[in-house]
Amino acid sequence: xxxxxxDIDALIDLMAKLPGLGPRSxxxxxxxxxxxxxxxxxPLADAMKAxxxxxxxxxxxxNIGTGTICDICASEKRATGQICIVEDVADLWAMERAAxxxxxxxxxxxxxxxxxxxxxxELRIPLLISRVRDEGITEIILALNATIDGQTTAHYIAxxxxxxxxxxxxAQGVPIGGELDYLDDGTIxxxxxxxxxx
Amino acid sequence: MIEWHDQGAVLAVxxxxxxxxxxxVFTENHGRHAGVVRGGISRKMTPHLQPGGQVALTWKAxxxxxxxxxTFEPIKSRAAAVMNDPMAxxxxxSITAMLAFALPxxxxxxxxxxxxxxxxxxxxxxxxxxxxxxxxELSMLEELGFGLDLSSCAxxxxxxxxIYVSPKSGRAVSRKGAGExxxxxxxxxxxxxxxxxLEYREIQRGMMTTGHFLNRFAAEMGGRPIPVARDRxxxxxxxxxxxxxxxxxx
Numbered sequence: 001x002x003x004x005x006x007d008i009d010a011l012i013d014l015m016a017k018l019p020g021l022g023p024r025s026x027x028x029x030x031x032x033x034x035x036x037x038x039x040x041x042x043p044l045a046d047a048m049k050a051x052x053x054x055x056x057x058x059x060x061x062x063n064i065g066t067g068t069i070c071d072i073c074a075s076e077k078r079a080t081g082q083i084c085i086v087e088d089v090a091d092l093w094a095m096e097r098a099a100x101x102x103x104x105x106x107x108x109x110x111x112x113x114x115x116x117x118x119x120x121x122e123l124r125i126p127l128l129i130s131r132v133r134d135e136g137i138t139e140i141i142l143a144l145n146a147t148i149d150g151q152t153t154a155h156y157i158a159x160x161x162x163x164x165x166x167x168x169x170x171a172q173g174v175p176i177g178g179e180l181d182y183l184d185d186g187t188i189x190x191x192x193x194x195x196x197x198x
Numbered sequence: 199m200i201e202w203h204d205q206g207a208v209l210a211v212x213x214x215x216x217x218x219x220x221x222x223v224f225t226e227n228h229g230r231h232a233g234v235v236r237g238g239i240s241r242k243m244t245p246h247l248q249p250g251g252q253v254a255l256t257w258k259a260x261x262x263x264x265x266x267x268x269t270f271e272p273i274k275s276r277a278a279a280v281m282n283d284p285m286a287x288x289x290x291x292s293i294t295a296m297l298a299f300a301l302p303x304x305x306x307x308x309x310x311x312x313x314x315x316x317x318x319x320x321x322x323x324x325x326x327x328x329x330x331x332x333x334x335e336l337s338m339l340e341e342l343g344f345g346l347d348l349s350s351c352a353x354x355x356x357x358x359x360x361i362y363v364s365p366k367s368g369r370a371v372s373r374k375g376a377g378e379x380x381x382x383x384x385x386x387x388x389x390x391x392x393x394x395x396l397e398y399r400e401i402q403r404g405m406m407t408t409g410h411f412l413n414r415f416a417a418e419m420g421g422r423p424i425p426v427a428r429d430r431x432x433x434x435x436x437x438x439x440x441x442x443x444x445x446x447x448x
Contacts, residue, residue, distance in 0.1 A: 186275030
C-alpha cells in the first residue's frame with residue numbers, strides 16, 4: 001500500500017462498511033468527496049462529527065434525535081392521547097414522511113423472535129406499558145410489519161394492554177398502485193378478509 | 199455441481215449480508231435443509247419467505263457439504279390465515295421453532311413432514327387443530343425416538359381407565375396400575391384416546407406430558423432449552439382454557 005494514501009484507504013475501508021456500498025463504490029464516493037473537498041467533504045465531516053456527539057435515543061419513545069427528549073415527544077400539539085407503535089426508527093420516519101399521524105410514537109427496537117430468543121424484556125414493551133398508564137393514552141395504533149414476528153409482537157402487546165385503552169392496527173391489503181396479478185396469495189387473502197363497504 | 203428439486207415449509211429466515219438470507223426449510227425428501235437465497239430481503243421475496251410458507255425449491259452447491267443456495271417458487275402462504283388469530287399464530291411459531299430445534303439437518307422425516315404440513319394447513323381453519331397439534335407433538339416424539347405407547351397399561355396390561363403416562367417409560371398407566379405412584383405420573387388427556395371432547399385445558403395438560411419428554415430429548419441433545427415459542431403457545435392455551443367452564447368435580 002502507498003504510504004501517502006494510508007488515510008484515504010482507511011476512509012475507503014470505513015465507507016465500504018456502509019449499507020449499499022462495497023469497496024468499489026466506496027472508492028468512487030471517496031474520490032468524489034475529495035474532488036469536492038470544500039463544498040461537500042468539509043461540511044459532511046462537520047455534520048458527522050456533530051451528529052456523532054449529539055445523536056441519542058429519546059428516553060420516552062426511542063426515536064433518534066439530538067436531545068434527551070425528541071421533538072415529537074416534546075411537542076404539546078402531539079399529545080393527542082394516541083401512540084403509534086413501530087418496530088424501528090426507520091418505520092417512525094416512514095410514518096412521519098406520510099404526515100398523516102399527529103400523535104406520538106413508541107419504538108420497540110425489534111420484534112419478539114423465538115429464533116433469536118428475543119422476549120418482551122429485550123424490547124421496550126415494559127416502558128410502553130408505563131407510558132400508557134402515565135400519559136393518559138386512549139388509543140394504541142399497532143404499526144408493526146405484516147410478518148409472522150411483527151404480528152406475534154402485535155398480539156402480545158394487545159394482550160398486555162387489554163382493558164387499558166383502545167388497541168387498533170394498520171390495515172393489511174392491496175398497496176396503492178398495486179396490481180392483483182403481482183400480489184402474493186397471502187396479501188390477497190388478507191385484503192379479502194379485510195374488505196369493506198364500497 | 200449438485201442440484202435437487204423438492205418442496206417444503208419455511209422454518210426460519212436469517213439475514214445474510216446486505217441483501218441475502220439463509221433460509222431453513224423442512225423439505226419433503228431432504229429433511230431440514232438450509233441454503234442461501236440471494237436477494238431474499240427484497241420486497242418481492244419477503245412475503246414468500248415467512249415461516250410456514252410452502253415453497254418449491256431448487257438447491258445447488260458445488261460440493262455436498264456446502265451450505266449451497268436456494269431458488270424458489272412460492273406454492274402457498276400460510277401467514278395470512280393465522281395472522282389475525284393469536285392462538286393459531288402462536289401455534290405456527292411453536293411448530294416451526296420446534297422443527298428447527300429438534301430435527302437434524304439433511305435427514306428425511308417423511309411421516310413427520312406429512313403430519314406437519316397437514317397441521318399447518320389446518321391452523322386457523324379447522325376447529326380441532328389444537329388436538330391435531332398435540333398429536334403432532336406425539337408424532338415428533340416418535341420420530342425423535344421418544345415415542346409414547348398409549349395402547350395399554352404398563353403395570354397391569356389392561357386397556358381401561360388409562361389416565362396417566364409414566365414419566366420414565368412413556369407408557370400409559372391406568373388408575374389402578376398407578377396405585378400409590380399416582381402423584382408421580384404425568385396426565386394422559388382423554389381426548390387423545392378419543393374418549394373426551396376437545397378442551398383447551400386437556401390440550402394444555404397433554405402438552406405438559408409431551409413437554410416432559412421433549413425436555414428429556416433436549417437434555418440429551420446437550421441441554422439446549424426448548425424454544426420459548428412453545429411456552430408462549432401454552433400460555434395462550436392457558437388463557438383460552440381459563441375461559442372454559444370448570445370441569446365437573448370427581
